Amino acid sequence: MRILQLHCDSIEYTPTKKEIKIAEDIENTELQRLEEVVVAFVAIEDGDDSSVAQDAISQIKNSMEKIGCKKLLLYPYAHLSSNLAKPSTAMTLLSEMETNASELEVSHSPFGWTKSYKIQVKGHPLAESSKVVTKDSTDSKDEEITSEALKGESKIRSYWKIMSPDGTMTNIADFDFSNHKNLEILAKYESAKQRSVDEPPPHVALMKKMAIADYEPASDSGNMRFYPNGRLIKSLIERYVTDRVKDYGGYEVETPIMYDSEHPSMVSYFNRFPARQYNIDSEGKKLFLRFAACFGQFLMANQYQMSYKNLPYKLYELTRYSFRREQSGELVGLRRLRAFTMPDCHAFCKDMDQAVDEIMLRFELSQSVLHELGIDESDYDMAIRFTEDFYNENKSAIKELVKKQGRPVLVEMWKEKFFYFVLKWEFNFIDNLGKASALSTDQIDVENADRYGIEFVDENNNKQHPIILHNSPSGAIERIIYALLEKAAKDSKEGKKPQFPLWLAPTQVRVIPLKEEFNDFCESLTDKISVNNVRVDIDDRNESIGKRIREAEKEWIRYILVIGEKEVNSENLNIRDRKTGDVKELSFGDFLNEINKQTKGKPFTGLNLPKHLSKRPQLMV
RNA sequence: GCUUCGGUAGCUCAGUCUGGUAGAGCGUUACAUUGGUAAUGUAAAGGUCACGGGUUCAGAUCCCGUUCGAAGCUCCA
Structure with a gap:
């Protein structure tokens, strides 16, 4: 039948x-x-x-x-x-x-x-x-x-292990997770798929309360709106990641967000993946919105005349946006979106040795970027996946990566290659509900150079296809914000004050005049502060001093300066530091130094709200 | 996408079970108050009870559908 x-x-x-x-x-x-x-x-x-x-x-x-x-x-x-x-x-x-x-x-x-x-x-x-x-x-x-990809995915045979920094591998069942709780969550999450949660993730309430981002019902699900605070934070993170990739040697490009699905190089790539893209019909063309920066960069690299002497060569794009039409039930706040901002850096390498050298550099870049963004090593765990063949030929490289991580990592070994890559690693953030989501990732791609006709000429004057690495040093920018908010929620739950890293704070310093007669002094003080690249505003509303301080606290503002008789007549500033809750006296110069020390090496942009709170519409309470 | 739960003032939520005048706090506006490090006082405005249909003398409340969100499943190039 x-x-x-x-x-x-x-x-x-x-x-x-x-x-x-x-x-x-x-x-x-x-x-x-x-x-x-x-x-x-x-x-x-x-x-x-x-x-x-x-x-x-x-x-x-x-x-x-x-x-x-x-x-x-x-x-x-x-x-x-x-x-x-x-x-x-x-x-x-x-x-x-x-x-x-x-x-x-x-x-x-x-x-x-x-x-x-x-x-x-x-x-x-x-x-x-x-x-x-x-x-x-x-x-x-x-x-x-369904698509070949979905079929194949369920057929993939893989083995799950834990690899320790010394390179030994243990079965998940035999591994002692007592000092590695998050890794246990990740291992269970990935291999056994066990989850039990019954509350919304805390970052969803925070993203609204802090006026960062919100759902946009007039768009498609998973397409967010970012309020001024959110745009400021997001743009600073975008700039930071971009700066770091450029320092590493990536060259920034910009490519179209939509492609013709009937273009020859798309057809075979497409058939490898489930159809979860947005489609647009336009003048007889079947266009789709990109789900990563790969296409644009590969089509561009296809035009390059490359010699082995040029390699490794790295292209970089910050995609605003990449689109994936995830199943509606999978979308959550800033964690999983249908439109997201993804830094994507591809390195074209002449051979596997060069690819392995390069992947080490990018691994360190990713670790460092996350750290500087305010995500600590203890906040994420690493998973590494590779084919059995790759493992047998590159054991030492794999062990070196795990050693760099310095802690046990989750290993998935595939019996055979199904995806286009032979190795992939990622850092997984574990949130308050025990959900794992990938941040940084890198892959060794051995198929797409051929598929996109990317070639270089080797030492013997023969044409070859480069090996391509696909790295996102931070993962999606929205997901970084999600991670920072989840961390803040965790601090809050533990009785600590939640906060953003100072360089990301929408307001870094708030000045509160005690009476109207000190307004002029406050104006010139804030001018003096803001010319030094500090985001400072003035709460000039007719509210009690207690209330204005309370609201500054609720906005997670790090430094509060109450200006009265005493301050106007003093050389020094009285600074309330939210971190300690104490008021301390500092000279103007020392205060600026304290701020600069914390924001050093990070991008800056000016206040993205009216400077005076009396002029500021209220978004959320 | 499937199953379950939810959507009431700008925000957080009560009221829904048991149908009968729509409520509170915060915010906003006005007036008073000029303050010393986490909430000054008084008053006012503010609602198509998500949307559409049905049952009923009468629907925020009961029923059906839609939409948006959440959890679980599934999934994550």
Whole structure:
């Protein structure tokens, strides 16, 4: 028996005429319409019997339970097989299947009739499946009709281990996680897929409360709006990551955000991955929005005349945005988006030795970038994945990476290469709910240079395809903000004051005049401070001093300067430091030094809000 | 995408079970207050109870659908 099973929004069919003599007698030849239904196109084959029918219907019931649908239409469909059973047998078995599915709302379309039909199939991964049930098939073959990638992904055979910094590998079950709680979460998360949470992630409330980002209902899900505070933070992180990649040797480029899916180099790449992109039809072209910077940079590199002497050569782009049409149920706050900002740096290397050398540099770059962004080593754990072949040929390189991490890492070893890369590592941030999400990552790609026709000329004047590394030193910028907010929430939960690194704080210094008569003094003081690249504002509202301090605290502002009689007549400043909660007296110069020490080496941009709080609309409370 | 839960004033939320005049705090506005390091006082304005349909004499409340969000499943190039 062959079955094509489709989970449908709707199906309409109209019996038009009897095809065979013994066709079922029916009274109603009008159009039938069913909604929210699983349609099983069934071909009964020679040799099928009652046991096959039972097996088949139980498989159907099984998968319907999984997708949560209770309505079934059995649709006799001869065209699935060239070895059909006799119509009489077929009718008997079909009605047996229908009887055995009585707990469902089951019906069938008439047997032996020519029917016209119109069908609307749902888009989810389990919506379509085909089944072959035979007398001797002991186990069910439940094959999903979807992209090659999804098929392959479920077939990937892999082994999960923990590798210690000394290079020894241990089975996950045998590893002592007592000092590595987050790694345990990551290991369980990845390999066993165990999760149990029942509350929204804290960064979602914080991103709104701090007026950073919010959902935009008028857009698609997962496309966020960033308020002035959020844009300032995001733009500073973007600039910092870009500066660091340029220091490392990446050359910044800009490439289109949409591509023609029928361009020859896209076709084969596309077929390797599930179709989760945004599609746009324009003047007969089928365009899709990029989900990474790869295409643009590869198509560009294709034009380069490269010699081995030029390698390694690195291209970099900060994609604003990359688009992935993730399943709606997977989107969460700033953690998982459909439009996100991704720094993406590709290094073209002449051979595996050079690629391995390069990956070490980028590993250190990624570690350092995260650290400087305010994400500590203890906040993330590393996973490394590679093919068995790559492991056997490059053991020492893998061990060196793990050693650089200095702590045990999660290892996934693939029996064979399925993706385009032979090695991939990533740093996974573990949030307050025990969710892991990848930040930095790098890959060794051995396929795409060929696919995109990227070549260099080697020492012997032969053309070769370079090995390509794909590194994002920070991961998505939105995800960095998510990590910083989750860290702040954790501090808050532990009774510590939440805060941003000073260089990212929307306001670094707040000046509060005690009375209106000190306003002029405050103006000139803030001018003096802001010319030194410090974001300073004035709370000139007619509110009590206590309230204005409280609100500055709630905005996580690090330094508060209350200006009264005493300050106006003093050389020094009285500074309330949120970190300690104390008020200290410093000279103007010492104060600036204290700030500069903390923001050294980081980009700066001016206040992104009105300087006077009296002029500032309130976004959130 | 599936299952479950949720959407009430700008924000946080009560009211929904048991249908009958829509509530509080914060914020906003006005007036008074000129303050010394986490909430000054008084008053006022502010709601299509997410949207659409149904049941009912009557719907924020009950039913159906849609939409947005969250959790779980699945997934993450």
